[in-house]
Amino acid sequence: MHTHWLRSIRPRWLREEIFYRYYFKKTLPPGLFRNSKLDFARGFSVDLLPTDVSHKCIAMCGYYGLPLSREITRMAATGGLLVDVGANIGYYSILWAAARDENRAIAFEVNPRALSFLERNVNSNSLSAQIDIQKVAMGKMSGSSPFYPGPEDQTGWGGFSLVPGEGSIEVPVVSLDDFFRKDMRHIDILKVDVEGADLWVLKGATGLLRERRVKNIFFEENSVRSEILGIKPGEAQNFLSAMGYRVRRISLSNYHAVP
Numbered sequence: 001m002h003t004h005w006l007r008s009i010r011p012r013w014l015r016e017e018i019f020y021r022y023y024f025k026k027t028l029p030p031g032l033f034r035n036s037k038l039d040f041a042r043g044f045s046v047d048l049l050p051t052d053v054s055h056k057c058i059a060m061c062g063y064y065g066l067p068l069s070r071e072i073t074r075m076a077a078t079g080g081l082l083v084d085v086g087a088n089i090g091y092y093s094i095l096w097a098a099a100r101d102e103n104r105a106i107a108f109e110v111n112p113r114a115l116s117f118l119e120r121n122v123n124s125n126s127l128s129a130q131i132d133i134q135k136v137a138m139g140k141m142s143g144s145s146p147f148y149p150g151p152e153d154q155t156g157w158g159g160f161s162l163v164p165g166e167g168s169i170e171v172p173v174v175s176l177d178d179f180f181r182k183d184m185r186h187i188d189i190l191k192v193d194v195e196g197a198d199l200w201v202l203k204g205a206t207g208l209l210r211e212r213r214v215k216n217i218f219f220e221e222n223s224v225r226s227e228i229l230g231i232k233p234g235e236a237q238n239f240l241s242a243m244g245y246r247v248r249r250i251s252l253s254n255y256h257a258v259p
Contacts, residue, residue: 051153080188159195175204196225
């Protein structure tokens with residue numbers, strides 16, 4: 001296990017800026033990606049894919065997505081249930097579970113490449129009792145859908161396809177309303193990052209949103225992927241506003257919504 005000198009830089013935003021300016025396109029030492037320590041969850045570490053952009057940031061900086069990492073870590077102190085849609089390697093689920101033994105997370109991930117890392121990281125950190133891994137995609141209705149896993153050197157660039165194509169696989173899809181039909185728990189945080197299909201996940205939670213069973217929503221607007229799916233910029237924000245949620249931007253492409 002190695003750590004890079006960049007982790008000693010303060011403030012954290014400067015650390016991330018140096019990484020993206022000088023390092024993110026470079027091939028980095030393999031040792032940085034094994035048992036890489038997490039800055040926002042002391043004593044916890046993850047295995048990473050050396051070619052993945054977001055994984056490089058974790059390996060070098062100790063975190064990924066600084067505004068969201070701060071928000072989730074802050075809210076984890078009081079805890080509850082995190083629903084992590086598009087969990088990837090489990091980074092945010094682990095931050096949440098690491099904060100308190102009572103915290104629980106449901107990590108939804110369907111990309112086979114990401115799933116292998118997710119299962120390994122949850123088990124190696126002894127968090128399987130707190131993090132429930134669900135190998136399904138979340139969408140606006142239950143069923144199945146073509147899914148493109150993305151390039152082999154990335155874990156998080158895949159997503160729904162409108163039609164089957166070369167390299168796509170068929171994956172099971174569940175709506176959040178259907179998943180929680182018999183589970184009456186309230187959701188403290190719903191985190192959605194599904195490469196452009198965030199609106200579909202939110203529409204699949206219409207009942208939960210109407211009943212105010214979701215306290216905080218964090219989602220991403222990936223305009224390039226959304227356009228492929230026929231989703232226009234601002235649609236997710238408008239949908240949540242119509243559902244009675246107040247939406248604010250927390251970074252260039254990430255948003256936070258509350259009732």
